[in-house]
Each structure stands twice: as structure tokens, then as C-alpha cells.
Amino acid sequence: MNVLHICANPRPIQESVSKQLAAAFFTRLAEKNPDVNVTNVDLYQNPPPFLTYPTFRCLYQTMVEEGYKPTTGEYNSGAYSRTQSEQLKQADVLVLTMPMWTFSMPAIMKAWLDQVLVPHVIFEFTPEGVQPLHRLKRIVLLIASADRFKENDPRDGLTRELRAIFEFIGVSDMAIAWADGQNLRRYDDVQSRKDMAVEAAQDIADEIAETATAET
Numbered sequence: 001m002n003v004l005h006i007c008a009n010p011r012p013i014q015e016s017v018s019k020q021l022a023a024a025f026f027t028r029l030a031e032k033n034p035d036v037n038v039t040n041v042d043l044y045q046n047p048p049p050f051l052t053y054p055t056f057r058c059l060y061q062t063m064v065e066e067g068y069k070p071t072t073g074e075y076n077s078g079a080y081s082r083t084q085s086e087q088l089k090q091a092d093v094l095v096l097t098m099p100m101w102t103f104s105m106p107a108i109m110k111a112w113l114d115q116v117l118v119p120h121v122i123f124e125f126t127p128e129g130v131q132p133l134h135r136l137k138r139i140v141l142l143i144a145s146a147d148r149f150k151e152n153d154p155r156d157g158l159t160r161e162l163r164a165i166f167e168f169i170g171v172s173d174m175a176i177a178w179a180d181g182q183n184l185r186r187y188d189d190v191q192s193r194k195d196m197a198v199e200a201a202q203d204i205a206d207e208i209a210e211t212a213t214a215e216t
């Protein structure tokens with residue numbers, strides 16, 4: 001089983017709750033099944049470029065122009081997308097680690113998604129709808145926020161948007177470990193909420209390790 005881990009958080013682990021969830025998750029996964037193959041991408045080490053016009057043409061022009069061939073500049077501007085989307089195509093499980101920022105995902109994560117969820121590699125538009133070209137079965141979100149969020153909270157632009165994005169490419173299995181209520185000035189149960197999220201992350205890792213074991 002291949003697990004791709006995308007981390008969108010510039011803070012060091014001692015200061016980052018979401019990175020601590022990721023550490024708990026991957027430690028447990030390695031303990032339970034050391035054969036799971038994990039690839040780590042730190043977006044702050046290798047930042048995705050925003051889509052430009054040449055990149056847009058390189059990725060999408062085939063949809064509107066029969067026989068389109070990218071210019072050298074357009075082809076080169078698609079390099080990040082090609083590498084990252086091919087890597088995603090090999091993944092069975094995608095783990096996304098990030099904070100909630102401004103009720104949504106960090107812009108660097110959105111930039112990565114814009115580069116990788118591309119037609120002809122990850123999915124194909126067909127008259128019957130979107131057909132997946134990937135092997136992804138499960139998405140795991142490891143996230144933290146200062147506020148508390150109830151289920152289906154209308155202020156939550158993070159998990160709701162990611163659910164819609166991955167359902168679009170045919171993946172509806174999304175497991176979430178969310179350390180919410182991490183505002184020390186406002187709440188007195190910050191640590192216990194974090195502990196609960198760590199446990200949730202470990203439980204998800206257990207399930208994935210078991211699935212990987214059953215598949216071998």
C-alpha cells in the first residue's frame with residue numbers, strides 16, 4: 001500500500017498541533033505495518049506554484065482545442081503538475097496535514113490541489129461524468145483549529161470543501177482527526193481535545209494498517 005502525505009504547515013512540530021497528529025498517525029502506522037510505503041511532501045519545502053496562463057493552457061487546452069500541442073514554455077510550466085500528479089496517481093491513501101486558516105485550508109494546500117487534480121492524469125471528463133484514473137481509496141485529514149466546530153458547522157470551509165473536491169474525483173471515504181478548540185485563551189480543555197484527536201488519528205492509522213495487512 002502506498003500512502004502519500006502532504007503537509008501544509010510552516011510551524012515546527014513542537015508548536016503545531018496538526019503536525020503532532022501526523023506524528024502520532026505515522027508512528028502508529030509504522031508500528032502496526034512497517035511495510036506500508038509512505039511518501040512525504042512538505043509543501044513549505046517544495047512550494048507549488050500558482051496556476052499561470054501557460055500552465056493553464058498546458059493542463060486544460062486539450063479540452064477545448066483538438067490537436068493542441070503545448071509550446072516549450074507551456075510544457076515546461078507544467079513540470080510541477082506532472083511530477084506531483086503522477087505521485088498522487090500511485091497513492092492508495094492520501095493524508096493531508098494542515099491548520100484551519102481563515103475557516104478554510106491554507107492557500108498553499110489549495111495551490112497543490114489546483115496543480116494535481118488535473119484531467120487526463122487523475123480523472124477524465126466523459127459524457128457519463130467524471131471518470132477516475134487514480135487508485136485512491138481513502139483521504140485522511142489531520143487538522144487543528146482554534147475554534148470549536150460542531151458537525152456540519154456552516155463556518156467550516158475546510159472539511160466541507162475537501163469533501164466536495166474528493167467526491168468530484170470519486171473518493172468519498174474521508175477520515176478526519178480534528179483537534180478543534182485549540183485556543184488556550186478561550187478554552188480550558190485544550191489538552192484533552194488534542195489528546196482525543198491524537199487517539200482518533202491513531203485509530204485511523206490502525207484501520208489503514210489492517211487494510212494494508214489484509215491486502216498482502
Ligand SMILES: Cc1cc2nc3c(=O)[nH]c(=O)nc-3n(C[C@H](O)[C@H](O)[C@H](O)COP(=O)(O)O)c2cc1C
Nearest residue numbers: 016017018019099100101102103144145146147182
Ligand atoms: C492565519 C490564521 C488564520 C486562522 N484562522 C482560523 C479560523 O478561521 N478558525 C479557527 O478556528 N482557527 C483559526 N486559526 C487558528 C489555527 O487554526 C490554530 O492555531 C491551529 O492550532 C493551527 O494549527 P497548528 O497548531 O497545526 O499550526 C488561524 C490561525 C492563523 C495563523
